[in-house]
Amino acid sequence: MVDVIKKKAKEVQESLFSSVGSSVLTIGTSYLVLNFFRGMFGFVMSSDKDWLAVLNNMQLYMVQAYPESDFIRVWISVGLTFVFSGVSIGLWRSDDRSNISVMFDRFYKLGLGVLFFTIVAPTFTSYMGNDGYVITEEVFSRSSRIGMLIPVLLITVGFFLLKNRKINFSFNNSDAVFLYLSIPIALIWIIELPTIQLDQNKDRIIPDPLMPIANTTKVPWTVIFVLFLLSYFIGIYFKEVKRLKNIMSISWFLLPLLIFSWIFKKPQIEMAEVLTGDIPIFLIFFAVGLGTVLLINNPIVKKYYSIYIGVVIVATIAGVFISIPMLAKACLLLLGLFVTVVPAVSTSQQGKKSLIIIWAVALVTLTFLLRGGASETGIVVPGSSIFGGFSLTWLLAIFGTYVSFPLGVLLALGRNSKLPIVRIICTGIIELVRSVPYITWLFFASVTLAVFLPAGVEFNLIVRVLMVTAFFSGAYFAENIRGGLQSIPKGQYEAADAIGMSPFQKIGLIVLPQALRAVIPTLVSSAITAFKDSSLVTIIGLFDFLTIGKTVIDNQSVPVNFVGHQRENLIFVAVVYWIFTFTLSRRSMKIEKRLGLGER
Amino acid sequence: MSKKAIVSLLVLSMIAVACGGTDDAVEEVVEEVAMTTLEEVQARGFLKCGVSTGATGFTEVADDGSYSGFDVDYCYAVAAAVFGDYSKVEFKQLTAAERFTALSAGEIDVLIRNTTWTQSRDTELGNDFGPTTYYDGQQLMGRKSDGLSDSSTLADVDGLRVCTNAGTTTEKNITEGAGLVGATIELVTVEAFSEAIDKFIAGECDIVTTDGSGLVGRRAVNDALNDWAIFPASPISKEPLGPTYRSNDSQWADIVNWTVYATIIADEYGVTRANIDSFDYDAAPEMGRLFGKNDGELQTKMGLSADAYYNVVKQIGNYDEIFSRNLNPLGLYREGSYNDYWNNGGLVYAPPAR
Numbered sequence: 001m002v003d004v005i006k007k008k009a010k011e012v013q014e015s016l017f018s019s020v021g022s023s024v025l026t027i028g029t030s031y032l033v034l035n036f037f038r039g040m041f042g043f044v045m046s047s048d049k050d051w052l053a054v055l056n057n058m059q060l061y062m063v064q065a066y067p068e069s070d071f072i073r074v075w076i077s078v079g080l081t082f083v084f085s086g087v088s089i090g091l092w093r094s095d096d097r098s099n100i101s102v103m104f105d106r107f108y109k110l111g112l113g114v115l116f117f118t119i120v121a122p123t124f125t126s127y128m129g130n131d132g133y134v135i136t137e138e139v140f141s142r143s144s145r146i147g148m149l150i151p152v153l154l155i156t157v158g159f160f161l162l163k164n165r166k167i168n169f170s171f172n173n174s175d176a177v178f179l180y181l182s183i184p185i186a187l188i189w190i191i192e193l194p195t196i197q198l199d200q201n202k203d204r205i206i207p208d209p210l211m212p213i214a215n216t217t218k219v220p221w222t223v224i225f226v227l228f229l230l231s232y233f234i235g236i237y238f239k240e241v242k243r244l245k246n247i248m249s250i251s252w253f254l255l256p257l258l259i260f261s262w263i264f265k266k267p268q269i270e271m272a273e274v275l276t277g278d279i280p281i282f283l284i285f286f287a288v289g290l291g292t293v294l295l296i297n298n299p300i301v302k303k304y305y306s307i308y309i310g311v312v313i314v315a316t317i318a319g320v321f322i323s324i325p326m327l328a329k330a331c332l333l334l335l336g337l338f339v340t341v342v343p344a345v346s347t348s349q350q351g352k353k354s355l356i357i358i359w360a361v362a363l364v365t366l367t368f369l370l371r372g373g374a375s376e377t378g379i380v381v382p383g384s385s386i387f388g389g390f391s392l393t394w395l396l397a398i399f400g401t402y403v404s405f406p407l408g409v410l411l412a413l414g415r416n417s418k419l420p421i422v423r424i425i426c427t428g429i430i431e432l433v434r435s436v437p438y439i440t441w442l443f444f445a446s447v448t449l450a451v452f453l454p455a456g457v458e459f460n461l462i463v464r465v466l467m468v469t470a471f472f473s474g475a476y477f478a479e480n481i482r483g484g485l486q487s488i489p490k491g492q493y494e495a496a497d498a499i500g501m502s503p504f505q506k507i508g509l510i511v512l513p514q515a516l517r518a519v520i521p522t523l524v525s526s527a528i529t530a531f532k533d534s535s536l537v538t539i540i541g542l543f544d545f546l547t548i549g550k551t552v553i554d555n556q557s558v559p560v561n562f563v564g565h566q567r568e569n570l571i572f573v574a575v576v577y578w579i580f581t582f583t584l585s586r587r588s589m590k591i592e593k594r595l596g597l598g599e600r
Numbered sequence: 601m602s603k604k605a606i607v608s609l610l611v612l613s614m615i616a617v618a619c620g621g622t623d624d625a626v627e628e629v630v631e632e633v634a635m636t637t638l639e640e641v642q643a644r645g646f647l648k649c650g651v652s653t654g655a656t657g658f659t660e661v662a663d664d665g666s667y668s669g670f671d672v673d674y675c676y677a678v679a680a681a682v683f684g685d686y687s688k689v690e691f692k693q694l695t696a697a698e699r700f701t702a703l704s705a706g707e708i709d710v711l712i713r714n715t716t717w718t719q720s721r722d723t724e725l726g727n728d729f730g731p732t733t734y735y736d737g738q739q740l741m742g743r744k745s746d747g748l749s750d751s752s753t754l755a756d757v758d759g760l761r762v763c764t765n766a767g768t769t770t771e772k773n774i775t776e777g778a779g780l781v782g783a784t785i786e787l788v789t790v791e792a793f794s795e796a797i798d799k800f801i802a803g804e805c806d807i808v809t810t811d812g813s814g815l816v817g818r819r820a821v822n823d824a825l826n827d828w829a830i831f832p833a834s835p836i837s838k839e840p841l842g843p844t845y846r847s848n849d850s851q852w853a854d855i856v857n858w859t860v861y862a863t864i865i866a867d868e869y870g871v872t873r874a875n876i877d878s879f880d881y882d883a884a885p886e887m888g889r890l891f892g893k894n895d896g897e898l899q900t901k902m903g904l905s906a907d908a909y910y911n912v913v914k915q916i917g918n919y920d921e922i923f924s925r926n927l928n929p930l931g932l933y934r935e936g937s938y939n940d941y942w943n944n945g946g947l948v949y950a951p952p953a954r
Contacts (some may be wrong), residue, residue: 057663065665128803130824132745382667383691384648447701541653541693552661554794555654557930558668563656563821564801566794 034120041117042125044571045139052208053565054572056196057553064388064543065381073266074391075220077259082228084248084255089174090235091245094594097170104163111156118148178229185225188218196560204560256398257369265386267375274371277325282367285331289359292339296346305343312336327370334362344502383543385462390576393545395462396469396534401527403470408477413507415478416485426478433475439536441468446540465537473530480522484515517595524588528581535577549573637845637852638682638903641709646688649675650708653693656817657930658714667691670926671712674733674843674860677916678710681859681908686915696768700725703846710856711844714811716769721844728853730843731860733919735938735947737835738773739812741819744829746806752831758783763796763805765789773837774809811839813932820931854902862890862909864950866918867941873917876910890953898953919948 016026043049054061063074123145126136171179194208238244261267292308295301301308316332338359345351379386387395414426433441445464453459459467488511496506516523535546543552549569556562641647651671652659658671672691680686692708703711704726714736715721717729740757742748748756754777762778764770766789778785788805790796797818800808808815812835819828843856866872869887871879881888888894891913896906916922920941923934940946 060661060663060665063665065661068664128801130743130801130822130827132743132803132827381665382689383665383693388665443698446698447705450705450707539695539697541695541698543653543693547653551654551792551794555656555660556662557656557660557817557821558662560663561821563818564794564797566798 037117038120038122041121042139043567046125046127047137048127049568050562050565051568052194052196052560053553053556053562053568054549055193056560057548057556057562057569060389060552061545061548062390064391064548065383066386066388066391067379067381070266070379071216073263075224077263079220079224079227080255080259080263082224083231084251086228086231087235088248088252089177090232090237091239091248093172093174093236093239096173098173098176100167100169100171101163101165103171103176104159108156108159108163111152111159115149115152115156118145118152121145174232178232181225181228185222188213188221198559202559253402254365254369256402257373260395260399261369261372264391265372265375266378267372268378269371269375278327278367278371281325281327281331282363285335286360286363288335289338289363290356292342293346293352293355293359296342296352309336309339312339326374327367330366330370331363334366338362341504344504385460385542387462388543389548390545392462392537392542393531393534396465396537396544397531399466400469400473400530400534403466404472404474404530405477405523407470407474408481409512411474411478412481412485415482429471430475430478433471434479438472438533439539441472442536442540444468461540461542465540465542469530469534473526473533476526476529477523480519480526481515483522484517484519485511487518488514520588520592520595524585528584531581531584532577545576546573637709637849638855641682645683646690647675647679647682647710648690648692648708649678650692650694650699650702650711650713651675652713653695655714655814656821657813657927657932659693668926670734670922671714673916673922673926674712675710677859677863677912677922678843678856680911680915681855681862681904684905684908684911686911700727700844703727703844706846709845709852712842713844714841715844716839717842717844718769726847727844728847730845730853730856731864731950732840732842732947733860734813734841736811736813736839736841737938738770738809738837738839739815739830739832739835740774740807740809741800741815741828741830742807744827748829748831750829750831751833752829753781754778754832754836755781755783756831757785757807759785760806761786761788761804762807762809763788763790763799764809765791765793765796769837769839770810777836813927813930816932817927817930825931851903855904858902858909858953859912861950861953862912863916863919863922864948865890865953866913867920867948868950871913871918872921873914876914886953 017023059068063071066074121140123138123140123142124136125139126134129135192210192212195211197205197209199205296305312332313336316329316336319329319332342355345355377386381388385392411426411430414422415430417423417426442465445468446461449459449464449467492510492514493506496510501509535544537544538547538550549572550566553562553569554564554566635643651667651669654660655669655671657669659667659669660672661667675689675691676686679689682688692702694702694708694711694713699711699713699715700721702708711727712733714734715729716736717732721727722729740754740762742752742757742760746760757778762774762785764774764787771787771789774785775787785807788796788799790799793810793814796805796808796810799805801822812830815830819825819830822828843860845853845856865886866876869879869884871887876891879887881891881893885894889896889898891910892899892906892908893910899906899908902908917925920934923939927933934940934946934948935944938947940948942949
């Protein structure tokens with residue numbers, strides 16, 4: 001025991017007090033941090049703060065005006081995401097096991113932290129009253145401090161003893177996620193929160209009565225947790241099926257599209273349009289694709305195949321500008337991609353068969369999603385968009401990354417191209433987009449873009465924002481990826497050429513996997529930036545998560561008066577952003593570790 | 601496959617990605633064949649009304665996402681006049697910077713966003729202003745403990761720190777006003793008024809200034825009636841707030857204007873939501889004409905249904921009801937203010953309906 005303490009003391013001395021300079025730094029910084037914490041604690045606890053301004057507006061924060069009668073759609077969206085996560089965690093379950101003492105150590109450290117902050121927390125806090133005099137009030141009395149210290153101390157000591165006992169029990173790291181998540185799920189059934197109640201005169205009852213969390217919140221979360229767990233077991237059961245992993249990867253790409261075009265949106269489908277529009281277009285394109293695959297080995301077809309590709313490409317470009325159904329435009333694009341890969345894959349009978357299946361599935365998915373996306377929504381909200389609050393932040397973050405990432409890859413490849421025109425265009429786009437601030441682009445989307453579009457075409461503001469966001473973060477992605485591309489030795493390209501790979505195979509199988517792997521940290525930080533930057537849409541009047549906290553609640557005087565409670569809401573918003581970005585960066589660290597980045 | 605094909609494909613995909621985002625959002629194409637605003641609104645089936653991103657009492661969003669407020673009620677009123685159903689409104693929240701661009705770009709049909717009627721906005725921006733619905737004026741608020749009272753003047757702020765939001769007429773007015781009386785002030789500018797008041801509460805500035813309605817509202821909700829003083833008694837600027845619409849569409853202008861006038865005339869005659877059906881219209885032929893009780897050709901000539909303004913008052917209420925519902929809880933009352941009825945010394949006045 002003495003040795004341990006000596007060792008620790010030496011560690012502390014070495015890392016914090018190794019010289020006069022570092023001692024001064026250590027003491028100075030700890031003084032600042034401690035005071036910051038004490039000020040923060042006093043701020044949070046002082047009686048002029050109304051944290052119910054946050055709690056009471058949770059619905060507004062999450063979905064803004066989404067009607068309560070359709071909340072089941074929101075829950076299904078959240079639930080589906082959790083089910084997919086469960087299956088994925090199961091499928092990619094790591095075999096790393098940790099000893100139980102690691103978990104005890106984690107709780108022990110947490111306990112130490114709580115203990116420390118309980119001791120240093122201030123007893124009094126002061127704020128300026130309406131009359132201009134400073135009011136000092138007790139926020140953490142001696143009795144409540146002792147009442148908190150004793151149990152925390154006992155728990156911490158308990159975990160300390162447990163962690164030092166060599167218990168021969170280990171658990172899978174993936175399983176631990178569920179164990180940790182079960183704690184909040186259990187808590188929502190137990191804890192009671194202050195809730196706003198109005199009396200007959202519509203005045204707020206003070207103090208706010210404690211109420212258990214409503215069933216409309218805790219039942220869905222519990223169901224989702226159970227489904228999450230079940231899907232995890234399903235994932236583990238099918239762990240060995242390799243094809244399922246591929247399907248899962250594609251599903252992750254399609255899931256947000258499905259959520260936003262069908263589940264969240266509640267499209268009003270007109271059967272007549274489906275029968276006269278979608279189905280014929282689907283059949284025509286399926287037939288064309290089928291014919292391409294079947295006739296590819298015919299010598300005449302082979303001879304004129306490049307002309308065929310050219311025709312499809314011209315038709316796609318033309319399709320963008322002429323007024324044909326959206327579905328036809330998208331199908332033309334898909335056909336363009338399809339016909340370029342057909343010659344490489346359809347060398348065997350097996351390859352042809354899977355090509356036909358892929359073509360059918362891709363077309364069906366596209367038709368299905370586009371029908372949902374293009375139809376009128378059945379959700380009635382007073383504002384101009386069914387997205388608001390966190391759902392809007394999420395939409396901007398996901399689609400911002402979705403669209404901008406492939407665009408970034410294309411721009412990066414284009415910038416590295418040997419063809420001067422392509423290089424100039426790509427460089428031009430990247431430099432133009434990067435040299436203008438994001439806020440300027442947002443104003444461009446909000447007030448100028450409408451003027452540039454052809455007469456009669458009108459895009460929703462959110463779509464315009466998505467368009468500029470795609471280009472903006474696409475340009476940044478492109479520069480990051482270009483860095484990765486430059487790290488690939490020339491020998492790799494030459495080796496690929498030597499074994500007779502087509503340019504597509506070279507890029508897709510040799511260059512991109514290595515280049516992307518090299519830049520994962522910067523890609524993740526770009527994605528985090530995109531997520532956080534989505535809050536800038538507040539300046540063009542879109543109601544994202546931050547705007548709700550900053551502007552909307554601060555002006556709410558009915559049904560409950562929350563005017564002037566902006567700071568509580570801003571702290572809440574900051575904490576939520578922190579939780580998401582922190583999780584994201586931890587995940588990416590795990591991925592880097594798994595890919596052996598920086599080690600090989 | 602040739603390199604050229606690959607390259608063209610890349611370019612193409614870029615175009616496609618750019619257009620890919622458009623998948624689910626091409627709104628129904630609005631035919632721009634010289635439709636009047638009324639025709640456009642009627643064809644669309646709902647009114648697009650520009651409101652504030654948040655102004656206590658004027659535009660508020662409740663915890664379930666529903667809208668309320670003085671400006672919001674006038675949006676509802678216009679929808680009730682056009683469609684006979686007040687709920688046919690789509691609200692578009694606009695920041696101060698975008699409001700006029702949004703209006704001129706046709707993204708909204710009418711802007712009711714506590715917008716001050718000024719000469720330059722009226723003449724240069726291609727807008728026209730409707731009748732003023734709320735007469736406001738800039739005032740200052742300070743602590744009584746600093747020796748300020750409701751009868752203080754601008755000269756008393758000499759040497760004090762004044763918080764206000766930047767880039768508005770408010771900032772210009774206070775600098776101009778203080779300069780005229782020879783008071784030196786330290787101007788602290790922030791982005792939004794809520795920040796200014798937060799700084800004031802935290803003691804980072806001694807005075808906060810904006811439109812009087814905002815100050816009275818904040819003083820009431822902060823429970824500081826006895827601690828904070830609002831002065832000078834006669835505001836340092838004129839801020840008439842009212843609806844705004846695009847110029848050169850007098851039919852639409854008339855519809856919006858007379859919606860406001862209808863609420864004022866109904867108030868004059870004491871017609872409320874409650875007594876509108878039991879009111880004796882024979883004794884007040886003007887009300888009868890306005891509500892289409894006789895022939896209603898005044899309304900049908902405007903392109904509306906005969907009972908358009910009956911629907912407004914039936915569904916939203918008269919001026920006094922709209923005012924008291926939204927602004928009385930904030931401590932803003934009509935009595936003695938410019939917003940009182942013209943017979944009582946206020947400025948709220950409507951031309952006769954005949």
